[in-house]
Amino acid sequence: MSEGPPASQEGAFTRVMRHYAWRHRWSFAAGFFFLWLTNQLSVEIPIQIGAAIDALSKNQRQDALVPVLAVAAMGVGVIVVRTLSRSLIFNPGRDVEYELRADLFQRLLRLRADFYAGRTTGDLVNRASGDLTFARVLVGFGIMQVVNVSLALVLTGWKMLSISPWLTVLSVIPVVLAMGVVQLSVQKVMDLHRARQQQLGEMSDHVLGSFQGIATIQGFVAEDRFLERFSTHNEGLFKTSMVASVLGALAFPALLLAGSVAVYVVLAVGGPMAVRGELSVGDVAAFATLLGLLLPPLRSMGWMLSVVKRGQASLERIFEILDAPIASPEGPDPVRLPKGLAPGLRLRGLSFAYPDDPDHPVLQDLDLDIAPGQVVGVFGRTGSGKSTLLRVLARVFDPPAGSLTVRLGAVEADLCTVALEDWRAQVAVAPQRPFLFSDSIRDNVSLADDPDPADVARAVRLAALQPDLEAFPAGLDTVVGQRGIMLSGGQRQRVALARALFRKDARLLLLDDVLSAVDHETEQRLVASLSAGGGARPTTLIVSHRVSALRHADLIVVLEEGRIVDRGRHDTLVAKEGVYRDTFLAQRPDDHLPAPAGVDGPGAP
Numbered sequence: 001m002s003e004g005p006p007a008s009q010e011g012a013f014t015r016v017m018r019h020y021a022w023r024h025r026w027s028f029a030a031g032f033f034f035l036w037l038t039n040q041l042s043v044e045i046p047i048q049i050g051a052a053i054d055a056l057s058k059n060q061r062q063d064a065l066v067p068v069l070a071v072a073a074m075g076v077g078v079i080v081v082r083t084l085s086r087s088l089i090f091n092p093g094r095d096v097e098y099e100l101r102a103d104l105f106q107r108l109l110r111l112r113a114d115f116y117a118g119r120t121t122g123d124l125v126n127r128a129s130g131d132l133t134f135a136r137v138l139v140g141f142g143i144m145q146v147v148n149v150s151l152a153l154v155l156t157g158w159k160m161l162s163i164s165p166w167l168t169v170l171s172v173i174p175v176v177l178a179m180g181v182v183q184l185s186v187q188k189v190m191d192l193h194r195a196r197q198q199q200l201g202e203m204s205d206h207v208l209g210s211f212q213g214i215a216t217i218q219g220f221v222a223e224d225r226f227l228e229r230f231s232t233h234n235e236g237l238f239k240t241s242m243v244a245s246v247l248g249a250l251a252f253p254a255l256l257l258a259g260s261v262a263v264y265v266v267l268a269v270g271g272p273m274a275v276r277g278e279l280s281v282g283d284v285a286a287f288a289t290l291l292g293l294l295l296p297p298l299r300s301m302g303w304m305l306s307v308v309k310r311g312q313a314s315l316e317r318i319f320e321i322l323d324a325p326i327a328s329p330e331g332p333d334p335v336r337l338p339k340g341l342a343p344g345l346r347l348r349g350l351s352f353a354y355p356d357d358p359d360h361p362v363l364q365d366l367d368l369d370i371a372p373g374q375v376v377g378v379f380g381r382t383g384s385g386k387s388t389l390l391r392v393l394a395r396v397f398d399p400p401a402g403s404l405t406v407r408l409g410a411v412e413a414d415l416c417t418v419a420l421e422d423w424r425a426q427v428a429v430a431p432q433r434p435f436l437f438s439d440s441i442r443d444n445v446s447l448a449d450d451p452d453p454a455d456v457a458r459a460v461r462l463a464a465l466q467p468d469l470e471a472f473p474a475g476l477d478t479v480v481g482q483r484g485i486m487l488s489g490g491q492r493q494r495v496a497l498a499r500a501l502f503r504k505d506a507r508l509l510l511l512d513d514v515l516s517a518v519d520h521e522t523e524q525r526l527v528a529s530l531s532a533g534g535g536a537r538p539t540t541l542i543v544s545h546r547v548s549a550l551r552h553a554d555l556i557v558v559l560e561e562g563r564i565v566d567r568g569r570h571d572t573l574v575a576k577e578g579v580y581r582d583t584f585l586a587q588r589p590d591d592h593l594p595a596p597a598g599v600d601g602p603g604a605p
């Protein structure tokens, strides 16, 4: 797989030719040669027919034999070279489609959250399927047709000129007029095609969303509303397609009419010329046959132009993705990180807003020092920015330059200047809303082809997933269904936790609310095991709504509306007024509650 072509100012078509089609030049060249041969043979046939007619009209049967045999041989020859030319030109089209698709997927895998924030799945799927097909048709069929039509026009035109220049000029006039009409309609086809592909993307997205949320739609009896929205999309698409096909269809009758007028001209003008002896009957017959040869390429020209325009519009949509910048503030010479050490982190005045909502800072002015191997609890009400903080630390989104420094052994660097792949290798994330693939639990935990069973077992044990596995007949081989639909919410979270813990080389663990679905005891055990491990333990951030989960943390930060409003150890925070203490009191297990007044209390009788 290549890196894809460099972005540049040249048009989409030029780029695809230079960076994708050029390596197939010999196949194209051979194809063009056979295309030329096809046309050469095709225009020779009418000449031989003319010669045969002339010989027969002079009653020279012997002389007619050679041209008749030649016509038969050429007919067979045309079939062979025509087939060869097509396969030699169409096959590179398929190769180009294959290579473009590979580059596209590779690019999509590397593009980051800021790219995906503004796009819908339907649109991307459509670019990777429909638009690629149009691009292939342009590179294979489109190019073949352009060369074929040009060759046919030049070779046939030349033969016609050599028979009678006057007749040629007269018969070409109606065709030129019709071409003007075709050109007008084709201009519009490209715009319509672009609009259609966009509408198709929107509709695909609506359909995908509907299928994913089918249970919600049915549960809330919202079928009519979704059908209505679908109909709006469908109608829009229908109208655009209709206009495009009417415009396309306009070209066909215009050229057909021009063809008929041209034949009429040949008979009306050529007939009397033959009578006057300026041309032979065979010449007129050859001329009429040549004109007949000219008409199919002319007729297909309108269609061919729309294939070219459609293909160009689709190529532009594909290059939009291939050219999408991969945000990399680290520049061309990023800082490389040593492996195997737990990072220390220093946040200074860190503020962050999501790219699609830049005026609403979600994190504001955070100052925080995290030592290597420290276990830090992040606490705060819903919407206070906990998950966002973890996303910024994981560089799903980049922090502003200068606000986050990472320290690893002797290396100290602004996180933005660190090689993204090195950082990702350091970090293991268990997100709040984990995504599971429709694979086995083992594959979901390891995301690798041949994981070490001991590593999987360790991760499963640490994540308290073992009891769940025992309940599944297939254990680790249980396939979880699309997006993990066959698992409970808590099981899904524990699989995601195991996935994070499986990455034993990762030295920064970011656990976003993964403990909410485990019981109290398991939670305590897990945090205790993370807090143990001495100098080898990873730096860990645990987000939780449950204060009990954080009581073993080395440090707890309390977030409110994106700001750190408090920090300290559990005991310190519990002793202070504030949201942490309030939550602690509210979440206190029953046995800690003061005995209700009137029962064994001082006031009892």
Ligand SMILES: Nc1ncnc2c1ncn2[C@@H]1O[C@H](COP(=O)(O)OP(=O)(O)OP(=O)(O)O)[C@@H](O)[C@H]1O
Binding pocket: 354, 356, 357, 362, 380, 381, 382, 383, 384, 385, 386, 387, 388, 389, 432
């Ligand atoms: N992708 C996003 N684009 C724009 N805004 C977002 C995005 N994700 C979250 N937000 C906004 O950022 C703010 C903080 O969200 P965040 O998910 O960090 O909260 P949280 O503390 O993790 O809450 P919870 O406890 O409910 O998980 C919210 O106001 C939310 O609307």
Ligand SMILES: [Mg+2]
Binding pocket: 386, 387, 388, 432, 512, 513
């Ligand atoms: Mg969250």
